[in-house]
Amino acid sequence: MSNFQLPRGMRDIMPEEMVKREYVYQKIKEVLKNCGFSLLEASTLESLETLVAKSGELIKNEVYWFKDKAERDVGLRFDLTVGLARIVATNPELVKPLRLASISNMFRYDEPQFARYRCFYQWDAEVFGCEGVLADAEVISVTCSILESLGLNEYEVKISNRKLIEGLLVESGIPESKIPQVLRFVDKLAKLDEKGKRGEMEKLGLNEKQFGVILDLSKQGGSFRNVLKSFKEIKNEKVEKGLKELEDLASALEAYGKLKNCVVDLGIVRGIDYYTGIVFEVYDLKSKDLGAIAGGGRFDDLVGMYGKETPATGIAGGIERLLLSLERSKLLPEIRVSPKFFVIPVSESVKYKAISIAQEIRNLGISCEVDLLNKKLGKQMEYCDKKSIPYALILGEKELLENKIKVKNMKSGEEKFLSIDRLEELRSLP
Amino acid sequence: MSNFQLPRGMRDIMPEEMVKREYVYQKIKEVLKNCGFSLLEASTLESLETLVAKSGELIKNEVYWFKDKAERDVGLRFDLTVGLARIVATNPELVKPLRLASISNMFRYDEPQFARYRCFYQWDAEVFGCEGVLADAEVISVTCSILESLGLNEYEVKISNRKLIEGLLVESGIPESKIPQVLRFVDKLAKLDEKGKRGEMEKLGLNEKQFGVILDLSKQGGSFRNVLKSFKEIKNEKVEKGLKELEDLASALEAYGKLKNCVVDLGIVRGIDYYTGIVFEVYDLKSKDLGAIAGGGRFDDLVGMYGKETPATGIAGGIERLLLSLERSKLLPEIRVSPKFFVIPVSESVKYKAISIAQEIRNLGISCEVDLLNKKLGKQMEYCDKKSIPYALILGEKELLENKIKVKNMKSGEEKFLSIDRLEELRSLP
Numbered sequence: 001m002s003n004f005q006l007p008r009g010m011r012d013i014m015p016e017e018m019v020k021r022e023y024v025y026q027k028i029k030e031v032l033k034n035c036g037f038s039l040l041e042a043s044t045l046e047s048l049e050t051l052v053a054k055s056g057e058l059i060k061n062e063v064y065w066f067k068d069k070a071e072r073d074v075g076l077r078f079d080l081t082v083g084l085a086r087i088v089a090t091n092p093e094l095v096k097p098l099r100l101a102s103i104s105n106m107f108r109y110d111e112p113q114f115a116r117y118r119c120f121y122q123w124d125a126e127v128f129g130c131e132g133v134l135a136d137a138e139v140i141s142v143t144c145s146i147l148e149s150l151g152l153n154e155y156e157v158k159i160s161n162r163k164l165i166e167g168l169l170v171e172s173g174i175p176e177s178k179i180p181q182v183l184r185f186v187d188k189l190a191k192l193d194e195k196g197k198r199g200e201m202e203k204l205g206l207n208e209k210q211f212g213v214i215l216d217l218s219k220q221g222g223s224f225r226n227v228l229k230s231f232k233e234i235k236n237e238k239v240e241k242g243l244k245e246l247e248d249l250a251s252a253l254e255a256y257g258k259l260k261n262c263v264v265d266l267g268i269v270r271g272i273d274y275y276t277g278i279v280f281e282v283y284d285l286k287s288k289d290l291g292a293i294a295g296g297g298r299f300d301d302l303v304g305m306y307g308k309e310t311p312a313t314g315i316a317g318g319i320e321r322l323l324l325s326l327e328r329s330k331l332l333p334e335i336r337v338s339p340k341f342f343v344i345p346v347s348e349s350v351k352y353k354a355i356s357i358a359q360e361i362r363n364l365g366i367s368c369e370v371d372l373l374n375k376k377l378g379k380q381m382e383y384c385d386k387k388s389i390p391y392a393l394i395l396g397e398k399e400l401l402e403n404k405i406k407v408k409n410m411k412s413g414e415e416k417f418l419s420i421d422r423l424e425e426l427r428s429l430p
Numbered sequence: 431m432s433n434f435q436l437p438r439g440m441r442d443i444m445p446e447e448m449v450k451r452e453y454v455y456q457k458i459k460e461v462l463k464n465c466g467f468s469l470l471e472a473s474t475l476e477s478l479e480t481l482v483a484k485s486g487e488l489i490k491n492e493v494y495w496f497k498d499k500a501e502r503d504v505g506l507r508f509d510l511t512v513g514l515a516r517i518v519a520t521n522p523e524l525v526k527p528l529r530l531a532s533i534s535n536m537f538r539y540d541e542p543q544f545a546r547y548r549c550f551y552q553w554d555a556e557v558f559g560c561e562g563v564l565a566d567a568e569v570i571s572v573t574c575s576i577l578e579s580l581g582l583n584e585y586e587v588k589i590s591n592r593k594l595i596e597g598l599l600v601e602s603g604i605p606e607s608k609i610p611q612v613l614r615f616v617d618k619l620a621k622l623d624e625k626g627k628r629g630e631m632e633k634l635g636l637n638e639k640q641f642g643v644i645l646d647l648s649k650q651g652g653s654f655r656n657v658l659k660s661f662k663e664i665k666n667e668k669v670e671k672g673l674k675e676l677e678d679l680a681s682a683l684e685a686y687g688k689l690k691n692c693v694v695d696l697g698i699v700r701g702i703d704y705y706t707g708i709v710f711e712v713y714d715l716k717s718k719d720l721g722a723i724a725g726g727g728r729f730d731d732l733v734g735m736y737g738k739e740t741p742a743t744g745i746a747g748g749i750e751r752l753l754l755s756l757e758r759s760k761l762l763p764e765i766r767v768s769p770k771f772f773v774i775p776v777s778e779s780v781k782y783k784a785i786s787i788a789q790e791i792r793n794l795g796i797s798c799e800v801d802l803l804n805k806k807l808g809k810q811m812e813y814c815d816k817k818s819i820p821y822a823l824i825l826g827e828k829e830l831l832e833n834k835i836k837v838k839n840m841k842s843g844e845e846k847f848l849s850i851d852r853l854e855e856l857r858s859l860p
Contacts, residue, residue, distance in 0.1 A: 001477035003480070003521075004477065004479060004483065004516055004519070004520065004736045004737070005477065006473050006475075006476065006477070007473075007498065007502060007504045008500070008502075010473040010474075010476075012470065012471070012472045012473055012477050012517055013470055013471040013472075013514065014470055015468035015470050015530075016518075017471065018440060018469045018470050018471060018557045018693075019468075019469075021724035022459075022469065032800070033797055034769075034781070034792050034795065034796075034797050035769075035792055035798075035799070036769040036772075036797060036798065036799035038449075038768075039445065039448045039449075039452065040442065040443055040445050040447070040448050041443040041448060042441040042442045042443075043436050043437075043441060043442055043495075043549065044440075044474075044535065045436075045437050045440050045537070045549065045551060046436065046437070046440075047433060047434065047436065047437055049433035049434060050433070050434045051435065053433075061499075064458070064475075064498065066494075066496030066497075067496075068494065068539070069442075069491075069539055070438070072437060072438075074437045076824070079802055083442065086434055087432070087442055087444075090434065091436075095813065097803060098800055099799070100445075105474065108827050109498070109499055118473065119473065119766070120475060127802065129803075130803055132802065132803070132804070134781070134785070134804075135777075135802045136801040136802075137785075138800075138802060145792070182476065191768040207810070227604055230629070250814045251782055252782065253860055254782070255782035255785035255789070256781070256785055256786070256789050257786065257789055259500045267738045281519055306434045307434070326596070336467075337468055338466065339463075339464075339465075339466040342466075349832065351564070352681055352682065352684070352685040354684035355564070355567075355682060355686055356685040356686070356687065357685050359571070359685070361471065362465055362575070365464065365678060366464075367463055367464050367465070367466060368464070368465070368466065369465070369466035369848070370568075372527055372557065372562065372564040372565045372568060373527060373559075373562070373564075374559055374562070376562075383525065386525045387525055387712060406693050422804070428440055
């Protein structure tokens with residue numbers, strides 16, 4: 001039997017979890033649609049070249065890839081951006097700006113951890129064809145609206161700008177060529193102890209002053225106004241451009257009504273190389289330990305790698321982490337997995353009548369199950385209990401003669417009779 | 431650039447198709463829920479053994495399978511039943527009867543054809559833990575309700591019974607051992623010409639009488655009553671059992687109110703070996719050329735192969751084929767991909783005000799886009815046209831001073847002014 005176990009890191013989404021997901025997916029889709037984002041579903045399987053083009057040869061160690069029967073290298077997508085970028089690059093006729101979104105699964109071959117599987121789900125919203133920070137503000141605002149629609153109001157968006165940080169690093173004397181490695185160092189600073197930090201610093205050949213600038217980054221932040229003030233003396237093109245972008249972003253976020261949940265945090269750089277401007281991460285303030293529940297930024301150079309150059313910005317959020325967050329804050333409504341009614345024929349002779357009553361109830365738009373096993377009444381009641389079905393509808397020969405059915409509230413035990421001609425009254429039961 | 435093409439047989443689902451799918455998925459889910467089926471999502475990736483256990487070693491030629499980095503054989507699922515059966519077998523604590531359903535994608539490495547890709551979607555509904563034909567009637571009825579909820583009322587369910595057919599074949603002198611091959615022969619009869627049929631007959635070592643019985647099968651059918659009458663003289667245990675099941679099935683389908691759309695057709699056997707009783711296929715009578723839009727049957731032995739023996743019956747329908755069917759009969763509603771409104775700031779100075787108006791409209795639950803590019807008014811109107819956005823909301827400095835916005839109907843060209851304090855009136859526009 002062990003051969004029939006799931007591959008490591010894979011899992012099934014069972015009905016109790018599925019109803020919660022459906023609720024969350026629905027909320028996310030409503031907000032996305034409300035803001036003019038179009039849902040699509042890019043292919044799950046991509047050519048390996050497409051995956052490598054986004055994230056480099058090393059990605060081969062982290063994705064599921066293989067040769068298909070025609071000896072072509074193919075791989076399962078590791079995020080939703082890769083497909084969207086390929087679609088936009090290879091369909092230049094699509095009218096810009098283009099607001100695209102997906103909710104789907106992806107696959108990564110890394111070590112399974114708590115709440116982290118080798119197949120997981122994300123929602124994703126991207127704007128293609130806009131250079132300015134208005135588009136960055138739009139994706140941040142959509143994210144805020146998604147969280148708010150789920151009742152998750154105590155969140156914080158931490159915002160930074162790659163241009164500003166790169167400018168600051170260059171100003172401190174770090175050569176341009178080392179910037180990508182230094183950014184990766186900044187990204188993992190929080191996870192390193194003092195010794196680890198020193199080790200990295202030496203590996204990167206940084207001096208004390210440069211090291212100090214880097215350590216200071218994560219301490220810089222807070223309100224947009226403060227940050228803009230701190231650096232305004234620095235005469236460096238990237239720094240000035242970065243500050244201007246943050247200033248405009250703050251104005252736009254204010255117009256969206258979301259600035260109150262946003263702060264600047266220069267410790268946020270996002271680990272991935274391809275970001276080119278504004279970057280951001282979103283935290284549930286009540287569950288900071290979960291890490292970012294969404295994150296993204298501007299990636300103006302990625303689409304061009306697949307074809308037509310197109311500025312782009314976007315955000316992605318993990319569904320599993322979001323569910324955990326909502327669960328902890330008790331923000332998921334009670335959703336019943338079972339139907340509201342269960343029709344029980346007391347004897348074999350009324351089984352077809354039980355079916356037609358159940359079907360009539362279904363036709364009224366009310367969820368209803370009907371017995372398929374002809375078991376004894378006691379067993380049927382047990383089944384109702386185990387499945388938490390709120391009402392049993394019991395049909396006996398005697399009741400049928402009187403054109404009635406017994407309605408039993410499974411929780412209170414209360415029973416009453418209802419005429420079979422007035423099944424629509426079942427709708428009003430709580 | 432050619433390296434970034436999708437692998438052969440793969441495709442993206444673009445927004446125009448996605449809104450139709452979302453509509454169809456929603457309808458299917460509503461009916462499933464209404465009938466007490468629980469949605470779940472089994473793993474996309476299974477161990478190869480699990481796939482082979484269902485369909486034999488030959489399935490390796492038809493699925494995407496590979497060795498993962500730990501040298502374990504894994505494969506992408508080729509249907510939704512395999513995951514559901516594994517789940518039921520390995521979770522014996524699940525309360526029976528168990529009505530499970532999924533809507534998801536699967537992968538098959540066969541030759542792409544018209545409307546047939548290597549990744550495609552199905553909906554699937556199965557009942558586990560019920561031996562009797564009431565469960566078969568339930569899945570047939572759910573299928574009928576799904577089609578009816580989509581407005582597809584001219585459909586036909588063709589029903590047969592493996593037990594009856596096997597009994598008839600044995601009665602004609604065909605040895606038990608040849609039955610599986612003969613059933614596969616019956617399944618592809620319609621696709622063979624006279625010579626092909628004769629060839630198969632000789633290969634199977636059938637005599638003329640046996641060949642005649644086989645050819646007659648597909649001519650037998652029609653109303654349940656007629657079929658039951660035709661064979662009632664035959665004294666064979668399997669035939670008698672098969673007929674009794676069909677008789678009970680008809681009574682149940684009548685109780686569900688679906689018998690009028692059901693016929694018996696003994697030419698239906700379903701190609702796959704594992705069916706054990708009632709089998710069925712559903713056809714859109716207006717698009718018979720599409721082939722079956724859903725099909726299934728009873729498979730009492732499959733779950734046991736993964737663990738605990740459990741009787742089961744179920745149905746699956748192809749989403750792509752269903753969409754084609756609905757499209758041809760013009761049963762898909764017009765669904766707008768774009769939002770209803772587009773806010774256009776006439777000059778840079780009012781761009782943030784335009785954003786806050788757009789956000790206010792969104793907060794009212796009305797879909798709205800806002801300009802992110804600061805383009806000239808003419809370009810913006812062009813964008814509205816190209817995207818079929820029905821209304822432009824134009825904000826100029828003069829209008830802003832008067833606290834008004836211009837509402838332009840993009841189709842009629844009609845314009846009127848609306849107070850910015852009364853944006854909720856936008857809701858009443860068609």
